[in-house]
Amino acid sequence: MTSPQTDTNAQQTVRVELGTRSYDIAIGRGLLYQAGEKIANLLPKARVAIITDETVAGLHLQALQASLDAADVDHVSFTIPAGESSKRFELFDRLCDDVLGARLERGDAIVALGGGVVGDLSGFVAASVRRGMKFIQIPTTLLAQVDSSVGGKTGINSRHGKNLVGAFYQPALVLADTAVLDTLPLRDFRAGYAEVAKYGLLGDEPFFAWLEANWQAVFAGGPERDEAVARSCQAKADVVAADEFEGGRRALLNLGHTFGHALESAVAYATERLVHGEGVSIGMMLAHEFSQKLGLLSEDDVARVKRHLLEVGLPIRIQDIPGQMPPADTLLDIIAQDKKVSRGELTFILTRKIGESFVEKGVDRAQVQEFLKEKLDA
Amino acid sequence: MTSPQTDTNAQQTVRVELGTRSYDIAIGRGLLYQAGEKIANLLPKARVAIITDETVAGLHLQALQASLDAADVDHVSFTIPAGESSKRFELFDRLCDDVLGARLERGDAIVALGGGVVGDLSGFVAASVRRGMKFIQIPTTLLAQVDSSVGGKTGINSRHGKNLVGAFYQPALVLADTAVLDTLPLRDFRAGYAEVAKYGLLGDEPFFAWLEANWQAVFAGGPERDEAVARSCQAKADVVAADEFEGGRRALLNLGHTFGHALESAVAYATERLVHGEGVSIGMMLAHEFSQKLGLLSEDDVARVKRHLLEVGLPIRIQDIPGQMPPADTLLDIIAQDKKVSRGELTFILTRKIGESFVEKGVDRAQVQEFLKEKLDA
Structure with missing residues (x-):
């Protein structure tokens, strides 16, 4: 096991080594406010569809949107109900349709702003629209930061069980803002x-x-x-x-x-x-x-x-x-x-x-x- | 470009080289009748869910089922309406549910018996159920044999256009029975x-x-x-x-x-x-x-x-x-x-x-x- 790297402004970076699908997890306080800049650097000219839930939207959506605006990244946002029941076919269908309706292309990005439910559902949308768009995770729970946002498991629930339909699909970047966790119960x-x-x-x-x-x-x-x-x-x-x-x-x-x-x-x-x-x-x-x-x-x-x-x-x-x-x-x-x-x-x-x-x-x-x-x- | 290999009983095999996801395309007359044996050899003990359409079911489903029976391969079959309109969310949802309801596991196989519609839809189901099951194509049209069954593009249509939601997902085997093409208009x-x-x-x-x-x-x-x-x-x-x-x-x-x-x-x-x-x-x-x-x-x-x-x-x-x-x-x-x-x-x-x-x-x-x-x- 190698050690995570610490960079100058107290951020740490963990590299997930998966050949051509390798990506960085950036960890630090206040990263949400640097999201626009980091996305613009990684994916110049890409447009962004933010997917979040109603709870997280109330807490953090404006900060993310402002950060994207400041970096001149064009964006749209889609908000789903909070909770596990959002990991279902109807919402998968609707979000694919929403993203296509916003005319996003294969090189554009889905940004998941939320916990595991948002990340799992958004990741399956990113994996499936145009057979795979760019995917960025901004996990807002500790569980999502240390577990579901790393490793590429995405998916929805079926009536036969949880996470039974989905894809292995790696993000291009994970931004784990540890200050955001202060808003967690x-x-x-x-x-x-x-x-x-x-x-x-x-x-x-x-x-x-x-x-x-x-x-x-x-x-x-x-x-x-x-x-x-x-x-x-x-x-x-x-x-x-x-x-x-x-x-x-x-x-x-x-x-x-x-x-x-x-x-x-x-x-x-x-x-x-x-x-x-x-x-x-x-x-x-x-x-x-x-x-x-x-x-x-x-x-x-x-x-x-x-x-x-x-x-x-x-x-x-x-x-x-x-x-x-x-x-x-x-x-x-x-x-x-x-x-x-x-x-x-x-x-x-x-x-x-x-x-x-x-x-x-x-x-x-x-x-x-x-x-x-x-x-x-x- | 390398030459396809000819084996003893007048079958040809084309190898698609994709590292750990490499697979064979077998080409020849009467291959449908050897499907059970070939599947049993490739995936010992695997169970099989056949997905086909109403037209192809009438022509070739019995032959495939008999071949699986002869090789002691356990199977279920799901039939969809023929035609492009089957490449839609509702059928994707229903088929995922059907496959899960039949209790197939990740090592089990979806077998697509049909043309491009059946192959594209079944492939997306295979890619998504349990985040990826085994997938076998038995293309029954010339178009599917030379185009859609090779290359791993799967998917469904959206109201925004064709093939806009899907996955790149490679089959484990393609069986192109050229005698089946005699039934094509x-x-x-x-x-x-x-x-x-x-x-x-x-x-x-x-x-x-x-x-x-x-x-x-x-x-x-x-x-x-x-x-x-x-x-x-x-x-x-x-x-x-x-x-x-x-x-x-x-x-x-x-x-x-x-x-x-x-x-x-x-x-x-x-x-x-x-x-x-x-x-x-x-x-x-x-x-x-x-x-x-x-x-x-x-x-x-x-x-x-x-x-x-x-x-x-x-x-x-x-x-x-x-x-x-x-x-x-x-x-x-x-x-x-x-x-x-x-x-x-x-x-x-x-x-x-x-x-x-x-x-x-x-x-x-x-x-x-x-x-x-x-x-x-x-």
């Missing part, structure tokens, strides 16, 4: 932080130790926040560069996600009960406890993970989710139906040590069932 | 032949000369038909391998298409007046005549092109299209609005000799206008 910041901690847990113990020492400054918004975002992006970029289309190593990014997705599904994605990052936090805790149960991981490491997730205020037990949860058998069925299950085998990301996770295929269904029963009865 | 075969002749005209004079000598056998269905399909696929494969995402040389494949598309648009894609290949035939004739007018091409070459297109029964003049055509100014406006126009400049494929075409950007609008007026008044 604490719960959302904390949920995004679960993915930050994940990078330490899955492959970088020193980063996890750094987070244990510095998490308060990350939450407060000091230079440590930029550092945490940059190291997370770098970690994801390294994995994506090694496995763009998710054939192998990229699966490690799913640490905590097999259990987490099942929990999200069990509450029918009711975000007032559980948001994605909270599911990942509980899922990571379960993955470590399951690894311990299998004799892979020490009790000390489990305790250390638990301590850190608790101190930042993240949930760590299925019982932390408000309301009734289904029994172990039902959770297991949900896990078995997950799209990441290949031909009925259960695949889990397990770990031998903090920072040493690995992909385990063909995990015994009965052992998972027994483990879940124990946890639910605890 | 002559008019459709002839229209597809325009694209065959195009490969000679754009870059391979010896192939054009071979077609002048052998076109009757190509129409009749002898080994010459396989040869013509194979050489066409090889020509397209060579261009696509050099320029997968249409940045440069691939534009040569549009010889005849700038004028041709404008004519198709002028008749509002009424196929009873003009089908795509007929538009390409007239467009190629116009491109050669325009090249002559610009002093680039000899009168002899123009006469030779005209003679061949006439002898196979293709239209060569705007006046050959039944019904009223719009004036030159309107045609020019349509050309200027074409998606292949970059920032208002007119780009044409012109030619210095049969087999020596080139991309000319920034063609003078007034000269095109004058030329079209001459042709319409002729």
Whole structure:
């Protein structure tokens, strides 16, 4: 893993190395105000269609538009309703039509201003209009900055499940303005932080130790926040560069996600009960406890993970989710139906040590069932 | 240009070299009956969703299903209405949903059995479901065998124009059964032949000369038909391998298409007046005549092109299209609005000799206008 580069005005840049599709992630406070200049430099003469949601539009759209105006970048804006339900066919259709109606060409750019929903939907639009326009991400949530805006997964939901229709499509540039995160509700910041901690847990113990020492400054918004975002992006970029289309190593990014997705599904994605990052936090805790149960991981490491997730205020037990949860058998069925299950085998990301996770295929269904029963009865 | 390989049982194979996305086009009579075996060999254990249209289903679906059954390949079939109007959002949505409902996974395959409409729509479905499934083309028209099934362009139409939403997505295998072409109406075969002749005209004079000598056998269905399909696929494969995402040389494949598309648009894609290949035939004739007018091409070459297109029964003049055509100014406006126009400049494929075409950007609008007026008044 290489270190992110710091440039003179306290911005950091992470390079995602994907041959001709390589791109930069710029990280720093106030980047939104430099968006126009950066886009004009990267794509001279390109026109821009901003896609954002109603919440983010109220907070940040004017700043972005003013920055584009100042750089003489011609732009139009399309605003969608906030929330997961916008990741659907009708809006994909409408946005493709809107972008074509604005007469944007293949060399022009879609700019996604928002969280994961806006980024995923806009990215699929950018991938599909004229078989691929330029795509720029300006993620406005911590989750989007450290996860969904890096790696090129775009898409929408189907009635059969989440993210089942989409494209692998890389952006030309990602601008992660860490000051924008000050407008996030604490719960959302904390949920995004679960993915930050994940990078330490899955492959970088020193980063996890750094987070244990510095998490308060990350939450407060000091230079440590930029550092945490940059190291997370770098970690994801390294994995994506090694496995763009998710054939192998990229699966490690799913640490905590097999259990987490099942929990999200069990509450029918009711975000007032559980948001994605909270599911990942509980899922990571379960993955470590399951690894311990299998004799892979020490009790000390489990305790250390638990301590850190608790101190930042993240949930760590299925019982932390408000309301009734289904029994172990039902959770297991949900896990078995997950799209990441290949031909009925259960695949889990397990770990031998903090920072040493690995992909385990063909995990015994009965052992998972027994483990879940124990946890639910605890 | 390399030569297609001939294997023992009179099949030819053209390899499309695209690194990890390379694939074979198999060409020969009766390949449909070997589809199950070939698919099982390429993708062991994969399940298959066949997408076809009502016309082709009546002619060839049973043969394909029987072949899959014989090879123990599990399959489902989805049939769409025949015709260009099926390339729309609602059917894309429905087919993605159908494929997901059949619980196909990322390693399973979409098989497109049909012409360009089925191939373009199915390819976009294959590109999008689970962010990319395996895709196999069994093109059943000459046009699809020599053009749309090679090169990875998939997509649907928008109300703003044709093929404006889609993906570059390469198949894992193309099976071109040349016996299936015996079920095509002559008019459709002839229209597809325009694209065959195009490969000679754009870059391979010896192939054009071979077609002048052998076109009757190509129409009749002898080994010459396989040869013509194979050489066409090889020509397209060579261009696509050099320029997968249409940045440069691939534009040569549009010889005849700038004028041709404008004519198709002028008749509002009424196929009873003009089908795509007929538009390409007239467009190629116009491109050669325009090249002559610009002093680039000899009168002899123009006469030779005209003679061949006439002898196979293709239209060569705007006046050959039944019904009223719009004036030159309107045609020019349509050309200027074409998606292949970059920032208002007119780009044409012109030619210095049969087999020596080139991309000319920034063609003078007034000269095109004058030329079209001459042709319409002729």
